[in-house]
Amino acid sequence: MISGKVVGVEDGDSITLLTDNDIQIKVRLEGIDCPEKKQDFGNVAKQFTSDLVFSQIVSLQKTGQDRFGRTLGFIYLPDGTNLNEELLKAGLAWHFVKYNKSSRLAQLETDARLNRLGLWQLSTAVAPWDFRKRKIWVEECWKGISSIFFLLKRTSKLHDYADLVKNLQEFPNDSGFIETLK
Numbered sequence: 688m689i690s691g692k693v694v695g696v697e698d699g700d701s702i703t704l705l706t707d708n709d710i711q712i713k714v715r716l717e718g719i720d721c722p723e724k725k726q727d728f729g730n731v732a733k734q735f736t737s738d739l740v741f742s743q744i745v746s747l748q749k750t751g752q753d754r755f756g757r758t759l760g761f762i763y764l765p766d767g768t769n770l771n772e773e774l775l776k777a778g779l780a781w782h783f784v785k786y787n788k789s790s791r792l793a794q795l796e797t798d799a800r801l802n803r804l805g806l807w808q809l810s811t812a813v814a815p816w817d818f819r820k821r822k823i824w825v826e827e828c829w830k831g832i833s834s835i836f837f838l839l840k841r842t843s844k845l846h847d848y849a850d851l852v853k854n855l856q857e858f859p860n861d862s863g864f865i866e867t868l869k
Contacts, residue, residue: 689747693740698724699732699779702740704747715757716771717750718787719780720815728806732779739770778805781814
C-alpha cells in the first residue's frame with residue numbers, strides 16, 4: 688500500500704496523490720469508469736470524488752498501469768472506505784468489465800441500477816467508452832465537413848454560407864457539431 692495526500696481530482700475516476708517523499712502519482716481508479724465531464728453526471732462524479740478524498744491522506748492499493756502511464760488501483764479512505772466501490776454504490780460509475788472481472792464491482796453496479804441511483808435515473812445513460820468513441824467519430828466527421836465548406840467557400844461555389852448553415856439545422860444534431868458552424 689502507498690500512502691499519500693490527494694492534491695488533485697481530474698474527474699470522477701482520476702486523482703493525483705502526493706506521497707510523503709513529494710512524488711506525485713496520477714491514479715486511475717481500478718475497475719470503474721465514471722461519466723466524462725461533458726456527460727450527464729460527469730461533474731457530479733467529480734464532485735463526489737472530491738468531497739470524499741480531496742486533501743485527505745488515503746491509501747493506494749496499486750493494481751497496475753494503464754496505457755497513459757497512470758497508476759491503476761483502489762483508493763482507501765482513512766476509515767477503510769473504498770472510493771472505487773463508493774462511486775459504484777452511488778450510481779456514479781460503470782463497472783469497467785473490459786479491464787476488470789470483479790463480481791463484487793459488478794454487483795455494486797447492478798444494485799445501483801436496480802435502485803435507480805445517480806446516472807441510473809436516466810433512461811439514456813451512455814457508457815463513457817461509448818461516449819468517447821462517439822466523440823472521436825463526430826470530431827472526424829467535423830474535420831471532413833469543415834474541409835468541404837472551406838473548399839466550397841474558396842471556389843465561390845457557395846454563395847450564401849449562412850443559408851447553408853440554416854438548412855443544415857434540419858439534420859439530426861445529437862452531437863452538437865452544427866452549433867459550431869454558427
